[in-house]
Amino acid sequence: MNKTISQYVNRDLSWVEFNRRVLEEAHDPENPLLERAKFLAIVSSNLDEFMSVRVAGIQDQIKAGYTKRDFSGYSPAGLWKRLMKRTEQMVVDQYRTYREVLRGLSKEGICFRAMDELNPQQLKAVDEYFHEIVFPVLTPMAVDQSRPFPLLHTKELYLSVLLGNGTDLELDEEPFFAIVQVPSILQRFVQVPGRVNSKKHEFVLLEDLIERHINTLFNGYTTIAVDPFRLTRNADLTLNEEGAEDLLEEIEKELRRRRWGLPVRLEYSKGMHPYALLMLKEELEQGENLFEIDGPLDLSFLMRFAGSLDGYENLKYPRIEPVYPQEFEDTEDMFAVIRQDDVLVYHPYESFEAVSDFVLDAAQDPNVLAIKMTLYRVSGQSALVQALAMAAESGKQVTVVVELKARFDEERNIAWARQLEKAGCHVVYGLVGLKTHAKITLVVRREQGMLRRYVHVGTGNYNDSTAKLYTDIGLFTSHPVIGADASALFNEITGYSSPYEWKAFxxxxxxxxxxxxxxxxxxxxxxxxxxxxxxxxxxxxxxxxxxxxxxxxxxxxxxxxxxxxxxxxxxxxxxxxxxxxxxxxxxxxxxxxxxxxxxxxxxxxxxxxxxxxxxxxxxxxxxxxxxxxxxxxxxxxxxxxxxxxxxxxxxxxxxxxxxxxxxxxxxxxxxxxxxxxxxxxxxxxx
Missing domain, CATH: 3.30.870.10 (Endonuclease Chain A)
Structure with missing residues (x-):
């Protein structure tokens, strides 16, 4: 092998190549246009997480003076330079693809408009929307001697605003500087009424609408420049688990500290006023991690946009309805089916409802004595959590291992943990220093004077939402060896247990x-x-x-x-x-x-x-x-x-x-x- 080439590919550079493969799907003209828009959104979301976790960690190493090379041969400083070069090029390619997708959508009658492209009737409608819906939510934040630079939240969209005092600025006079957050609680895209004799669906971006009315927030001042920008902060949790008396409270504290994470990336709109950019760079201490964006910042809004459009089925993948697993179709006794033979379920082609029904049946079955389950990432309205709470309230022994440290799902998991505890479940937060990532459910059932264990093991999370978007496999079994190993696994997680000699696992x-x-x-x-x-x-x-x-x-x-x-x-x-x-x-x-x-x-x-x-x-x-x-x-x-x-x-x-x-x-x-x-x-x- 060529000695100049490592026998290993660097992990982070490999990730960049993965996200480029996602971008290739957005670029592929064989994919339906709205699906291409979704892939553009995924590229943005992926890059956000990569910057806030992986790149943030590399920057921490550089600041600490760490120079040791990883097993692929890269020092932190060398890797950071290579990553910045590749991600900058990826973003350029992403926005080139974005403009291509927009042109395609426009031909199909889906158009994003600049404010000066709207006719008087359309302008009247969006102006009413601004005054009735948008304006009450906005908060102008001036920056001066009495009002310090505000805390900017990670991955939120802001507008920098430069203002004059009502007359022409002198050449050496500094403009007034203010910030307005584009409210994420509102949709980023605003539909405008259609034109006469036109079937086109037209939209404007929320930040463009706010810019049009920026003077309503700063009466008596003249607007010099309005420019979008966005900050990404270090989002990696640093927990002292061993010193924490209550892990749940410690994570809640750390989530609050995450708001103050050090900046790792500043994105700003192409053509941003030099004074505004200088202000941001100085206040945020960002000299190198700068991304000039030729287009709307944060294309992740395209995921919701593509999903909101009805009547454009030709621009989407053919609809797939997950089928209910055939093995469970003609029975009301899932346990009888599993007792007779193991069952394999392949999501999303087969419905996740089979998993929910398994837990729900266990919760309602008077012969079930105990349910034990791991939860890593759970959907917002989880039927599984409701079933577990029902089981506990009915007197069954319910043990739930909730992983509080599932990145970016910490707050949701804390809420689930509190709800389950209130219902009477025994909630465990796993072992110190370890994330519980295993996906397993154990049901203990009394049958003919003996106990039988039923087990579900999966490759994916117990999440009915992602089960429609991810390919995953689940196994239902009553095999006694797997059942014994499942019991031993939960005993090791929830209590003191000497090392177990696994028979199957x-x-x-x-x-x-x-x-x-x-x-x-x-x-x-x-x-x-x-x-x-x-x-x-x-x-x-x-x-x-x-x-x-x-x-x-x-x-x-x-x-x-x-x-x-x-x-x-x-x-x-x-x-x-x-x-x-x-x-x-x-x-x-x-x-x-x-x-x-x-x-x-x-x-x-x-x-x-x-x-x-x-x-x-x-x-x-x-x-x-x-x-x-x-x-x-x-x-x-x-x-x-x-x-x-x-x-x-x-x-x-x-x-x-x-x-x-x-x-x-x-x-x-x-x-x-x-x-x-x-x-x-x-x-x-x-």
């Missing part, structure tokens, strides 16, 4: 990594004996150095390795003498690929596992994660069908090259788009 941080290493070594041994050796692993990210090295060893031993990794991948495939037996693909399509499935050939005795864990350092060493075997041969066949569909995708799959770049998969095979094939789930599900 692999559990992080205690033994999951070692179990995976052992399974990989077993394939190596088969390859050394001249037997077929094959590993397939599907996950979101791969960045754990030891795991990558273990895969390199297996490749060198002759093991065929196929990886389906949606996002970050620090492994470099196709390198002679190192990884020529490894293939890596990424699929970015209408649904977020989120399931974790692992396959080992095992000399013909094939093994398949579902897991909550990506192969990242945090998942394998700092989180409670779960890997569960699928014992049922028929269901293993279903999982193999899922993996084969992904591996055969030649429309949305992109293959990672040894250079670190991704190229579209190109072959002479019949076109196959795995997510579209999966919609016909009953034609291929075993």
């Amino acid at each position: 692999g559990v992080a941080p205690t033994d999951l990594r070692e179990k995976l290493f052992g399974l990989i070594d077993r394939e190596k041994a088969h390859a050394a004996e001249g037997k077929p050796a094959h590993i397939i692993a599907k996950m979101n990210s791969l960045s754990h150095q030891e795991m990558i090295d273990k895969l390199y060893e297996a490749s060198q031993a002759g093991v065929r390795i196929e990886l389906i990794i949606r996002g970050v991948c620090c492994l470099r495939p196709g390198v002679q003498g190192l990884s020529e037996n490894i293939r890596v693909i990424s699929i970015v399509d209408r649904f977020l690929e989120h399931s974790r499935i692992i396959y080992f050939h095992n000399g013909g005795e094939e093994e398949l596992y579902l897991s909550s864990a990506d192969w990242m350092t945090r998942n394998l060493t700092r989180r409670i994660e779960l890997m569960c075997p699928v014992f049922n041969a028929r269901l293993r066949g279903t999982l193999m069908n899922v993996l084969r569909m992904n591996l055969d995708d030649n429309e949305k799959a992109r293959e990672l090259q040894s250079s670190g770049n991704y190229e579209p998969v190109s072959n002479e095979l019949k076109p196959l788009r795995s997510q579209f094939v999966a919609t016909n789930i009953r034609t291929w599900k075993c």
Whole structure:
């Protein structure tokens, strides 16, 4: 291998490549226009989180004088420069695509207008909207000797306003400076009445409407310039869990401190007045992390905009209605079905209602004695939480492990935790220093004088909203070995328990990594004996150095390795003498690929596992994660069908090259788009 190239791809640079793949979907003319707008919104949201967490962490290292290189060979300072260059170019490409999408939407009768493009009737309507709805919400914030620079909230949109005192400013006279927040409680896009004999839907941006009426906020002053800007702050929580008497209260305090996180990025509109920009740079101490935006700041509003338009089905993906799992269709006794045979559910093609019904049935069943469940990210109106509260109020033993440290869902999870505690649930916040990321539900039921355990294990969160947008797998089983392991897992999380010898599970941080290493070594041994050796692993990210090295060893031993990794991948495939037996693909399509499935050939005795864990350092060493075997041969066949569909995708799959770049998969095979094939789930599900 070329010595100038590291055998590892940097994690953060790999993430930038992932977000660029999302941007490619926004740019792809084969995708419907409103779906392209959604992908533009996702690019913005992804970049916000990346800046507020990953880039913020790198800046902290630089400020602390940290110069040690990571395992991919980058120092914090060197990595920061490379990241800024790539993200700046990405933003330029994003707004070029935005203008292209807008032109396409305009041809379809969906138009964003500048204020001077509206006719008198339209101006009258939006002016009324401003005075009745917008004006009462606005608060002008002057900055002078008696009124200090206000606290700017992270990721909120603001207008900087430069004002004169009613007469022409002298050349050496400084203008007055003020700030107006564009209220996020109002929709960013304002529909204006249609023109006569026109079927077009026309919109203006809220910030443009506020700018038009800015003088109403500053009577007696003349407006010199109005410019949008936006600040991103460090959003990483720094908790002292061991010193915290009450973890919930400690997180609430830290969330309040997050408002004061150090600035990590300043976005401002192209052509911003130099004096206003200078004021912001000085007050926010931002000299380098500046992004000049040629267009509306924060395109994440396009997600809500695209979803709000009715009657444009030709500009959206064909509607998919999740089907209720066939195994549960003709029964009112889910426990009887699971008792007879394991059931595998593939979201979003199959409805998440099956999971909600499982918990609801358990809550209402007089023979159910206990329900135990982990909650990481839960939707705003969760039927699961309501069912758990109902179960507790009816006298059942209900234990809920609520992960308060789920990034950006902390406040919602705190609210759920308080609600569950009020209902009588035993709420546990996990173990000190570890996030509980495993997705598992245990139901203990009394049957014919004995107790039987029913278990649901999933690859995704117990969230009915994201279950419509993410691909995930769930397993329902009453297998006694899995049930015993499930009980032991909850005992370890909620109480004092000596180390347990897992019969089926692999559990992080205690033994999951070692179990995976052992399974990989077993394939190596088969390859050394001249037997077929094959590993397939599907996950979101791969960045754990030891795991990558273990895969390199297996490749060198002759093991065929196929990886389906949606996002970050620090492994470099196709390198002679190192990884020529490894293939890596990424699929970015209408649904977020989120399931974790692992396959080992095992000399013909094939093994398949579902897991909550990506192969990242945090998942394998700092989180409670779960890997569960699928014992049922028929269901293993279903999982193999899922993996084969992904591996055969030649429309949305992109293959990672040894250079670190991704190229579209190109072959002479019949076109196959795995997510579209999966919609016909009953034609291929075993």
